Amino acid sequence: GDEESIQAAPTSAGSSAIFKTLLFNTEDNITTICLNRPEKKNAITVPMYSEIVKALEMASKDDSVITVITGSGEYYSSGNDLNNFTSVPEGDIEKKAKDAAELLKGFVKAFIDFPKPLIAVVNGPAIGISVTLLGLFDVVYATERATFHTPFSQLGQSPEGCSSYTFPKMMGAAKASEVLLFNKKLTATEACERGLVTEVFPDATFQIEVWKWLKAYSKLPRNSLALSKQLMRAVEKEHLYAVNAQEVQRLAECWQSDECLNAIVNSFFQAKAKL
Amino acid sequence: GDEESIQAAPTSAGSSAIFKTLLFNTEDNITTICLNRPEKKNAITVPMYSEIVKALEMASKDDSVITVITGSGEYYSSGNDLNNFTSVPEGDIEKKAKDAAELLKGFVKAFIDFPKPLIAVVNGPAIGISVTLLGLFDVVYATERATFHTPFSQLGQSPEGCSSYTFPKMMGAAKASEVLLFNKKLTATEACERGLVTEVFPDATFQIEVWKWLKAYSKLPRNSLALSKQLMRAVEKEHLYAVNAQEVQRLAECWQSDECLNAIVNSFFQAKAKL
Amino acid sequence: GDEESIQAAPTSAGSSAIFKTLLFNTEDNITTICLNRPEKKNAITVPMYSEIVKALEMASKDDSVITVITGSGEYYSSGNDLNNFTSVPEGDIEKKAKDAAELLKGFVKAFIDFPKPLIAVVNGPAIGISVTLLGLFDVVYATERATFHTPFSQLGQSPEGCSSYTFPKMMGAAKASEVLLFNKKLTATEACERGLVTEVFPDATFQIEVWKWLKAYSKLPRNSLALSKQLMRAVEKEHLYAVNAQEVQRLAECWQSDECLNAIVNSFFQAKAKL
Numbered sequence: 001g002d003e004e005s006i007q008a009a010p011t012s013a014g015s016s017a018i019f020k021t022l023l024f025n026t027e028d029n030i031t032t033i034c035l036n037r038p039e040k041k042n043a044i045t046v047p048m049y050s051e052i053v054k055a056l057e058m059a060s061k062d063d064s065v066i067t068v069i070t071g072s073g074e075y076y077s078s079g080n081d082l083n084n085f086t087s088v089p090e091g092d093i094e095k096k097a098k099d100a101a102e103l104l105k106g107f108v109k110a111f112i113d114f115p116k117p118l119i120a121v122v123n124g125p126a127i128g129i130s131v132t133l134l135g136l137f138d139v140v141y142a143t144e145r146a147t148f149h150t151p152f153s154q155l156g157q158s159p160e161g162c163s164s165y166t167f168p169k170m171m172g173a174a175k176a177s178e179v180l181l182f183n184k185k186l187t188a189t190e191a192c193e194r195g196l197v198t199e200v201f202p203d204a205t206f207q208i209e210v211w212k213w214l215k216a217y218s219k220l221p222r223n224s225l226a227l228s229k230q231l232m233r234a235v236e237k238e239h240l241y242a243v244n245a246q247e248v249q250r251l252a253e254c255w256q257s258d259e260c261l262n263a264i265v266n267s268f269f270q271a272k273a274k275l
Numbered sequence: 276g277d278e279e280s281i282q283a284a285p286t287s288a289g290s291s292a293i294f295k296t297l298l299f300n301t302e303d304n305i306t307t308i309c310l311n312r313p314e315k316k317n318a319i320t321v322p323m324y325s326e327i328v329k330a331l332e333m334a335s336k337d338d339s340v341i342t343v344i345t346g347s348g349e350y351y352s353s354g355n356d357l358n359n360f361t362s363v364p365e366g367d368i369e370k371k372a373k374d375a376a377e378l379l380k381g382f383v384k385a386f387i388d389f390p391k392p393l394i395a396v397v398n399g400p401a402i403g404i405s406v407t408l409l410g411l412f413d414v415v416y417a418t419e420r421a422t423f424h425t426p427f428s429q430l431g432q433s434p435e436g437c438s439s440y441t442f443p444k445m446m447g448a449a450k451a452s453e454v455l456l457f458n459k460k461l462t463a464t465e466a467c468e469r470g471l472v473t474e475v476f477p478d479a480t481f482q483i484e485v486w487k488w489l490k491a492y493s494k495l496p497r498n499s500l501a502l503s504k505q506l507m508r509a510v511e512k513e514h515l516y517a518v519n520a521q522e523v524q525r526l527a528e529c530w531q532s533d534e535c536l537n538a539i540v541n542s543f544f545q546a547k548a549k550l
Numbered sequence: 551g552d553e554e555s556i557q558a559a560p561t562s563a564g565s566s567a568i569f570k571t572l573l574f575n576t577e578d579n580i581t582t583i584c585l586n587r588p589e590k591k592n593a594i595t596v597p598m599y600s601e602i603v604k605a606l607e608m609a610s611k612d613d614s615v616i617t618v619i620t621g622s623g624e625y626y627s628s629g630n631d632l633n634n635f636t637s638v639p640e641g642d643i644e645k646k647a648k649d650a651a652e653l654l655k656g657f658v659k660a661f662i663d664f665p666k667p668l669i670a671v672v673n674g675p676a677i678g679i680s681v682t683l684l685g686l687f688d689v690v691y692a693t694e695r696a697t698f699h700t701p702f703s704q705l706g707q708s709p710e711g712c713s714s715y716t717f718p719k720m721m722g723a724a725k726a727s728e729v730l731l732f733n734k735k736l737t738a739t740e741a742c743e744r745g746l747v748t749e750v751f752p753d754a755t756f757q758i759e760v761w762k763w764l765k766a767y768s769k770l771p772r773n774s775l776a777l778s779k780q781l782m783r784a785v786e787k788e789h790l791y792a793v794n795a796q797e798v799q800r801l802a803e804c805w806q807s808d809e810c811l812n813a814i815v816n817s818f819f820q821a822k823a824k825l
């Protein structure tokens with residue numbers, strides 16, 4: 001899949017000037033935001049959260065018809081970078097938890113509010129918030145090599161990205177709880193059967209097939225698409241804001257609890273031990 | 276499928292007196308409303324919208340247990356008749372758009388408010404509003420020959436029939452957007468997997484199998500069925516009204532935009548050119 | 551399946567002192583509530599409704615991580631015991647209907663409010679309220695031998711257990727109505743495809759496989775799981791209360807109607823005649 005990825009993924013000479021962790025490119029009415037920390041499996045650091053918000057803001061205002069988010073390298077994204085937690089100076093836990101909750105709330109809000117069709121090109125495994133956010137995308141295309149894992153309870157945490165609402169809505173509570181409470185890792189096919197993924201493609205032809213569709217979509221009437229997407233979102237926008245607020249509030253409490261801190265520290269050192 | 280259709284579909288000597296575009300018949304506790312412009316693929320004209328509302332009103336008050344909507348000929352319905360647009364006298368666009376929006380709002384409301392089990396017998400391809408409305412039916416039976424297509428953005432338009440709410444609810448946003456934003460045409464099997472269709476039958480035995488079920492349903496306790504249907508609808512009735520209002524408001528704006536008018540005119544002349 | 555059931559299902563020396571119709575047991579961080587009227591297919595009597603509420607209250611306060619509900623013998627539960635209706639003294643119908651509605655409302659509320667992950671181990675056929683309530687569980691595991699049947703309209707009744715909301719939400723209106731209005735009995739596989747069941751297991755290995763998962767889940771962080779479950783429930787708790795109130799109100803009216811009483815009495819005597 002890598003060769004296709006390199007061939008098909010957009011490159012942008014100018015983007016490195018604006019973003020340190022992303023590639024940002026607009027071409028043929030498509031704006032592409034590519035998570036670009038392949039050596040860290042595109043784990044999302046604190047500065048990267050802010051860059052993604054800024055990139056979405058730029059994409060919302062440019063003249064593109066659709067916006068695409070994808071990852072560079074073998075992973076889509078391994079989610080929140082656990083270094084975000086372990087770098088907390090002692091004694092500062094309450095403030096840091098509140099700041100992190102505010103950061104997360106604004107980050108998720110940028111996805112709730114995004115005014116154009118937003119399409120995920122899931123080029124490999126996805127973990128944590130990179131999975132939960134997919135419930136706020138309009139279309140999700142995945143390579144068969146992708147997996148979807150939200151190990152919140154293992155880490156003593158709780159769901160975000162509005163997934164406590166979008167996941168039960170799309171797949172029913174019985175299947176959503178298996179994923180959000182009990183850490184079930186979904187294959188791409190399972191994620192598609194549950195409505196999290198629109199369509200799965202063979203890895204060998206993933207980029208070629210997906211970009212063929214995306215280029216066709218980018219030729220559709222711009223305003224009509226944007227207004228239709230906003231119409232579908234308007235129905236539940238206030239509800240999504242409320243869910244987002246509840247989720248980050250719960251996480252802020254969680255991040256200050258011993259149960260959560262112990263679980264994160266244990267996971268972190270287990271992961272380090274494997275290296 | 277035609278022969279079975281002729282055998283099994285209800286006929287009504289008296290209905291031609293009341294309706295010009297429909298067959299309307301009550302027999303064995305089943306009221307059947309049959310869209311009857313087979314030479315135009317049952318495309319819905321302005322007078323036909325009003326006739327369907329009147330037919331639903333009659334069905335809601337008669338002593339039938341269930342009400343069935345189906346199409347005559349090879350199509351279920353090709354949706355809104357594009358002549359509804361192209362016959363607009365110049366200069367009148369704003370008033371015509373508002374009138375059309377009011378007509379559409381009342382039409383969809385008749386489906387939201389219908390007080391008995393409403394069953395679609397989808398005897399062939401369905402397009403546009405004849406697809407989106409299915410989200411407001413209680414049961415949808417389809418021949419394997421049926422397809423489901425909502426090419427709104429191609430026509431510069433936006434979803435109606437409460438589909439901006441019912442489609443994401445039943446199939447998740449990722450699959451609903453593919454249909455409502457990106458014009459994906461569903462086969463009967465795909466529509467069934469996504470929850471739009473209750474069950475698919477082989478075309479050769481479609482009418483016989485479906486009417487066997489319908490006749491069994493028509494023998495169930497009348498009040499119990501109506502009250503249970505109303506109970507399921509009550510949960511979201513106010514929400515459906517709000518969605519309907521937003522959808523027609525958006526369409527009224529859309530119908531006055533150049534993007535929409537150009538897309539419709541282009542499609543119309545392309546279609547004509549194919550004849 | 552019986553031998554595994556006897557091996558794996560919890561036994562409790564002390565539970566018989568507290569409950570007459572249930573086995574109640576806490577072991578290895580799992581509280582198990584086992585419906586224990588196998589000779590009556592675990593049909594739920596009036597005293598049994600109260601015992602289940604009491605058991606859920608105890609489980610919510612003990613130090614278990616997850617709570618499991620299952621049935622003893624070949625059935626999961628045949629639902630409401632029809633003797634609850636036929637034992638009504640004449641002349642008392644209005645009061646009895648209101649009392650029954652209040653009992654039912656409180657019973658369903660106990661499931662809405664349950665604060666920990668609640669898992670159904672569906673060991674055999676399920677009927678009526680034992681099916682509808684599954685929409686309020688977090689995970690539902692079923693043996694392939696299980697079936698799911700809600701013959702409300704046959705009995706002149708209407709849906710309860712919040713199913714008029716949870717079923718359309720999980721499977722779409724077109725599939726939910728087939729079940730709730732038209733008495734379609736689902737196989738375990740069909741129930742899984744529709745999102746009512748999380749996963750189906752072969753009957754021969756059902757208890758062994760399920761309890762392997764449950765024991766793994768019981769080792770996850772207690773608070774994190776409870777808070778995540780409450781977060782997912784909070785999103786729709788007020789809505790569930792309103793739905794529950796509407797459903798029992800409708801049933802109270804229904805229980806006083808001739809249509810309903812005739813349907814119940816007929817079913818009851820037909821069932822007796824088969825014995």
